[in-house]
Structure formats: structure tokens, C-alpha cells
Amino acid sequence: MNSVEIANELKELLNGENIKTQLSVPQLVEKATSRGEAVLTVEGALRAQTGKYTGRSPKDKYIVKEEICNNKIDWGKVNRPISAEVFDKLYVKVVNYLKERDELYVFNGFAGADKESQLSIKVINEYAWHNLFCHQLFIRPTADELAKHVAEFTIVSAPNFKADPEVDGTGSETFIITSIEKKIILIGGTEYAGEMKKSIFGIMNYLLPEQGIFPMHCSANVGEGGDVALFFGLSGTGKTTLSADKDRKLIGDDEHGWSDNGVFNIEGGCYAKTINLSAENEPEIYNAIRFGSVLENVAVDPETRECDYADGSLTENTRVAYPIDYIDNIVLPSVAGHPNTIVFLTADAFGVLPPISKLTKEQAMYHFLSGFTSKLAGTERGVTEPEPVFSTCFGSPFLPLAATVYAEQLGKKIDEHGSQVFLVNTGWTGGEYGVGSRMKLSYTRAMVRAAIDGKLNNVETTQDAVFGLNIPVAVEGVPSSVLNPRDAWADKAAYDKKAAELADLFKNNFTKFENVDEAIVQKGGPLV
Known part of the structure; x- marks a missing residue:
């Protein structure tokens, strides 16, 4: 399939009567709870469980081997190649599967707070709670921006569609496939919402260097005098703790770009770990868990709906997603020098x-x-x-x-x-x-x-x-x-x-x- 055929398939999907576009936070919460996708906690947050996949599936992540990117990609264990033929066949199957769903949810937004390099994105979700996750983590458009929005990249997410490796050419039932030429990210077989967030980050890591912009996996904050600090670090190093400073404003907690204008947040929200979370140790995250926030795999009492953040029985990788303005000490828009x-x-x-x-x-x-x-x-x-x-x-x-x-x-x-x-x-x-x-x-x-x-x-x-x-x-x-x-x-x-x-x-x-x-x-x- 060429890009025009891909676009036509996508247009037909989006014209379906089952499409619900740009629903509000309350609407998405209502959909998710009424459909049994998630429950409300005592704080008003939405809690969902992601089944057996409670983290990313790196061995099931692929990039389509296409002429436009073949000589640029660093192919190997991280960037696994897959053929255009495999992608095309799976894409048609997934689109046909989604056409049969009773409802689909669409979010239009952006990645990148710097207007000069902002990426327009569209996310098509089988789950309402996934759509809420994207609404809170990506940058939300204004009414004027929404009226003019044309997506440059589209995520098509069908967690309940499972691939047949022998027929579909994948390594397992799960797949996260990016076609740079066709500007599609195809996700299936996993309910873990973080795949969508990180797929867009991967695209930004591909696109930004060509614009002379340095993409960074780091947190960032800024002082009253405009002095900016970046914090790079892997899990367990204290990145979140040290970048949260009462005397400095948070620019973002995970993904940034550094352009000729300065530093900007790629996201519009935060995706924080919650295992052993407490109000004393991490008050900013704790207080951000309220209506509109999305909790993943956190243990919740079925009667009181109270969260037990010390319970890692589902996974140690318990998470919460919330918009960045749920934190008081931030800079908006999320840009600095x-x-x-x-x-x-x-x-x-x-x-x-x-x-x-x-x-x-x-x-x-x-x-x-x-x-x-x-x-x-x-x-x-x-x-x-x-x-x-x-x-x-x-x-x-x-x-x-x-x-x-x-x-x-x-x-x-x-x-x-x-x-x-x-x-x-x-x-x-x-x-x-x-x-x-x-x-x-x-x-x-x-x-x-x-x-x-x-x-x-x-x-x-x-x-x-x-x-x-x-x-x-x-x-x-x-x-x-x-x-x-x-x-x-x-x-x-x-x-x-x-x-x-x-x-x-x-x-x-x-x-x-x-x-x-x-x-x-x-x-x-x-x-x-």
C-alpha cells in the first residue's frame, strides 16, 4: 500500500458512525466507567488495569524498513526492522477490526511546546481510558488550533486485536510498529498505555535532530532568574525527586527538546511511578491524583476505593498520568531558555x-x-x-x-x-x-x-x-x-x-x- 491508500483507509475509518472525537475529560471518564474499562478511586482518579502487559514490550517494537529512513535508522536490538508488506497487511486487519467496534475515541493534539517545531498528532483508541491518557499526556489544542489541526502522525491503537505470529509476521501477539513514510504508529495486543507516549517520543527523536534540535530524555526546571537546569538519569537515580524543587518551577519531568530558542517540554503532562508513593515524600505527585488523572495497575479496595500504593502485587511499575497543570509549581507554556x-x-x-x-x-x-x-x-x-x-x-x-x-x-x-x-x-x-x-x-x-x-x-x-x-x-x-x-x-x-x-x-x-x-x-x- 502506498501513502495515499493508507490515508484513504484512515479516512474511511474516521468517517464511521462509531467515532467519538475530542471528548472532554468528564465524558471520557463516564465512557470508561460505564463500559467497565476502569473504576473511580476515592480521590476521583480513574484506575485501569493493563492485563498481563504492565510495561513496555521492547521485543515487539518495530520500525518499517522504508527507503525514506533505511540509511538513517540505527538498526539492531532496539530498532528492529519489519517489512512494509507485514505492516500493510496488519494495518488493513486492524482498521477492519476497529470499524466493527461500537465506539472509537479520537484525540487531536500536539507533541512539543515550541510552536516552531510542534508535531501535530492524532490518536485513535479502542479504549476510552487510553484516549483520556493521551488527552492528559500530550499537548491539548485550543479551540482555534483544533479548528486548523491536521495530523502529521497518527497512532492507531487496538489493544484487543492480537496478531498471529505465524500468519502476520510478528514475534508475538503484540506489536508496536512505526511507519515513518506512512506516518502511522500501529499498536495491538497490549493494553499498556505507555507504548503510545513513548512511540511519539521515538518519532520526535527521529525528527528533531534533522531540524537542529536536541531531543532529550530528561526532566527540567527553571529558577526565578530564568536559569535552567536539566536532569538526566535512569530509574532509581532520583531524577523526579531532585528536579522537584519548591524554589524552582518545573518545565517537564521526562521528555524535552533543546532548540535555538531554548528548552521546551515535548509533553503536556506527567507519567509518574506510584509504587510506595506518599504525601510526605512526593507531595506534588500525590496531590495530582484526582479527577482526570489516570492510574495504571494500582491496587484499589473494591469497597472504599482507596488506593494502596505500597501494593505491588499487579506490578512494581504502577503509574499515574496527569496534565502538567495538576502541579502548582510549573511554568506555562512549558518553555524556557x-x-x-x-x-x-x-x-x-x-x-x-x-x-x-x-x-x-x-x-x-x-x-x-x-x-x-x-x-x-x-x-x-x-x-x-x-x-x-x-x-x-x-x-x-x-x-x-x-x-x-x-x-x-x-x-x-x-x-x-x-x-x-x-x-x-x-x-x-x-x-x-x-x-x-x-x-x-x-x-x-x-x-x-x-x-x-x-x-x-x-x-x-x-x-x-x-x-x-x-x-x-x-x-x-x-x-x-x-x-x-x-x-x-x-x-x-x-x-x-x-x-x-x-x-x-x-x-x-x-x-x-x-x-x-x-x-x-x-x-x-x-x-x-
């Missing part, structure tokens, strides 16, 4: 990386490409020692282009705007996991605040002998004995051994990158 400070967060369970270090441009690019943190012992069956995790650019599952494309953009932005980059270890100190202790949050907050306030830009530093990192000699509110990780270990020989082990892991991981500037390898990585 160029970042003064960039923070890379890592939870080093080996206990050998400094709690904070100032990075050169080469080191920033090296650690950005590495995207290191640790999976801790006890978090998964069979994990008895800390496991290193390297997620390229702190977001490898969502990067369709070669990693070096994004790293080069980072280096260029640092040169253009003089952004200061810091590596912050929120992991262990005084020993590895099981021997040392987790870095105190109060210390980490003090170090991050000092970095953001510019107090560490020109301070005296000492160089770490293993990783070549520049460690501040003093940070207000933090004991000097904590700043140099080797000093915090009682057994110096054990530290040296563990540090050398982690350095080797960094170097071995870095061999997977091709065509990297030699200066990044020589000046950015471990010295030994």
Missing part, C-alpha cells in the same frame, strides 16, 4: 564514583553515551550482586538514530551556551552495596543546589585517579570526607579494586560505539 546546568544522575552501587564531579565537554559526551547506573541486588530474582546498566544517552529504547548523533548535539550545545555539566552519584558511599551506605539525600540536594546556583563553576577541585573526574574540594553543607569516594572507604585496597572493575566495565561498554571522536575516548573516559 538555554540550560545553565546539566546534571547526570547515577546510582553507583559499586560506591566508587564521586558524589559530585564537574565534567569537561569530552567527559560529558562520554558519560552521556555511557548512561550508567546500577541494578541493585534483590530487585530481581537471581540478582545477588549489583548489576551495571548502560543505557545510551539515558534513553536507549527510544533512540532511532545512531547514539553519536545525539552526543554530538550535546557537545555542540555545551560549546554554544557554556552549560556546566555535573555527574552526581546518588548511590553508595564508604563501600559497595551491602557494605557502605546510600548517599544521604540531604547531601545530594546540597550538592545539586550548589551546582545549579553556579557555586561550583570555579571552585578548587582534585582529580580522581581512576576516572579522571574533577571533584570539588568543598561543598557547603557536605562533609569533606564524603566528597572523595576513596577517602570514604575504610579499606583503600578494596576501593581500588572495585574502581578498576567499574572502569573496565565502562571501557568495555564503550567499544560498541563507532565513529566516536578520539578525543572523547582519550579525554572523557577512565584514565586506567
Whole structure:
């Protein structure tokens, strides 16, 4: 099928009598509850369960191998190719399946708060609660924008349609297939709503670099003086906690672009983890759970409808989606200037990386490409020692282009705007996991605040002998004995051994990158 035939199929689908377009939040809540898709909690939030798929299905995610993108995509385990023939046949099947549903829900909106690079999107959902999820997470149009809205990319989501791998050419019943040429994202066989959010992020990671815009998997906030800070970090590093600051306004918590105009949020909402959520530890998220919010897989008492956020029986990956204006301390529209400070967060369970270090441009690019943190012992069956995790650019599952494309953009932005980059270890100190202790949050907050306030830009530093990192000699509110990780270990020989082990892991991981500037390898990585 060519693009015209695809468009005609889509037009016929959208002209059906079962189409419900741009329903309001109350209408979608009513639909979802009356159809048995979800229930209301005592706070008024909508709680849905996603069945056996409680997270993303990366092995079932594909990009159609098309001439328009074939030589640009970084094909491999993350970006799996699939033929146009497989896509076309599945597309027709899914469209015919959706035509037979009694109701379908359509949301028209945008990705990207910067009007100059905004992507117009359309989402067609089998579930009302999925449509509410998209309504709250993407950028909602004004009445004038809606009147002129023409979608550039369309998500077609049919969670109850299951593929037959032997017939349909997929790996399982589940599929998330993106056709860049036909501008369609086809999703089936999974009820996990996060697939829609991340599919659009993947498209933005493809499109924005061609416009000279740096797409980033990070959170961002801005101070009263307009100073912007970015926080990159994988799960468990403290990204959400540290970017939520009562003295700074949130730009966004997960996906951003950095253009010639500055930083902008790609989304119009937040998608936060809720496992062990409490009003004391994360009041912003806790207070955002109200009418219009969408909870996924959170345990709810069937009688009182009270949520039990400590209950991970359905999954540890319990989530809530809500519009960004459910948080008080935000900036709207979600745009700001160029970042003064960039923070890379890592939870080093080996206990050998400094709690904070100032990075050169080469080191920033090296650690950005590495995207290191640790999976801790006890978090998964069979994990008895800390496991290193390297997620390229702190977001490898969502990067369709070669990693070096994004790293080069980072280096260029640092040169253009003089952004200061810091590596912050929120992991262990005084020993590895099981021997040392987790870095105190109060210390980490003090170090991050000092970095953001510019107090560490020109301070005296000492160089770490293993990783070549520049460690501040003093940070207000933090004991000097904590700043140099080797000093915090009682057994110096054990530290040296563990540090050398982690350095080797960094170097071995870095061999997977091709065509990297030699200066990044020589000046950015471990010295030994």
C-alpha cells in the first residue's frame, strides 16, 4: 500500500458512525466507567488495569524498513526492522477490526511546546481510558488550533486485536510498529498505555535532530532568574525527586527538546511511578491524583476505593498520568531558555564514583553515551550482586538514530551556551552495596543546589585517579570526607579494586560505539 491508500483507509475509518472525537475529560471518564474499562478511586482518579502487559514490550517494537529512513535508522536490538508488506497487511486487519467496534475515541493534539517545531498528532483508541491518557499526556489544542489541526502522525491503537505470529509476521501477539513514510504508529495486543507516549517520543527523536534540535530524555526546571537546569538519569537515580524543587518551577519531568530558542517540554503532562508513593515524600505527585488523572495497575479496595500504593502485587511499575497543570509549581507554556546546568544522575552501587564531579565537554559526551547506573541486588530474582546498566544517552529504547548523533548535539550545545555539566552519584558511599551506605539525600540536594546556583563553576577541585573526574574540594553543607569516594572507604585496597572493575566495565561498554571522536575516548573516559 502506498501513502495515499493508507490515508484513504484512515479516512474511511474516521468517517464511521462509531467515532467519538475530542471528548472532554468528564465524558471520557463516564465512557470508561460505564463500559467497565476502569473504576473511580476515592480521590476521583480513574484506575485501569493493563492485563498481563504492565510495561513496555521492547521485543515487539518495530520500525518499517522504508527507503525514506533505511540509511538513517540505527538498526539492531532496539530498532528492529519489519517489512512494509507485514505492516500493510496488519494495518488493513486492524482498521477492519476497529470499524466493527461500537465506539472509537479520537484525540487531536500536539507533541512539543515550541510552536516552531510542534508535531501535530492524532490518536485513535479502542479504549476510552487510553484516549483520556493521551488527552492528559500530550499537548491539548485550543479551540482555534483544533479548528486548523491536521495530523502529521497518527497512532492507531487496538489493544484487543492480537496478531498471529505465524500468519502476520510478528514475534508475538503484540506489536508496536512505526511507519515513518506512512506516518502511522500501529499498536495491538497490549493494553499498556505507555507504548503510545513513548512511540511519539521515538518519532520526535527521529525528527528533531534533522531540524537542529536536541531531543532529550530528561526532566527540567527553571529558577526565578530564568536559569535552567536539566536532569538526566535512569530509574532509581532520583531524577523526579531532585528536579522537584519548591524554589524552582518545573518545565517537564521526562521528555524535552533543546532548540535555538531554548528548552521546551515535548509533553503536556506527567507519567509518574506510584509504587510506595506518599504525601510526605512526593507531595506534588500525590496531590495530582484526582479527577482526570489516570492510574495504571494500582491496587484499589473494591469497597472504599482507596488506593494502596505500597501494593505491588499487579506490578512494581504502577503509574499515574496527569496534565502538567495538576502541579502548582510549573511554568506555562512549558518553555524556557538555554540550560545553565546539566546534571547526570547515577546510582553507583559499586560506591566508587564521586558524589559530585564537574565534567569537561569530552567527559560529558562520554558519560552521556555511557548512561550508567546500577541494578541493585534483590530487585530481581537471581540478582545477588549489583548489576551495571548502560543505557545510551539515558534513553536507549527510544533512540532511532545512531547514539553519536545525539552526543554530538550535546557537545555542540555545551560549546554554544557554556552549560556546566555535573555527574552526581546518588548511590553508595564508604563501600559497595551491602557494605557502605546510600548517599544521604540531604547531601545530594546540597550538592545539586550548589551546582545549579553556579557555586561550583570555579571552585578548587582534585582529580580522581581512576576516572579522571574533577571533584570539588568543598561543598557547603557536605562533609569533606564524603566528597572523595576513596577517602570514604575504610579499606583503600578494596576501593581500588572495585574502581578498576567499574572502569573496565565502562571501557568495555564503550567499544560498541563507532565513529566516536578520539578525543572523547582519550579525554572523557577512565584514565586506567
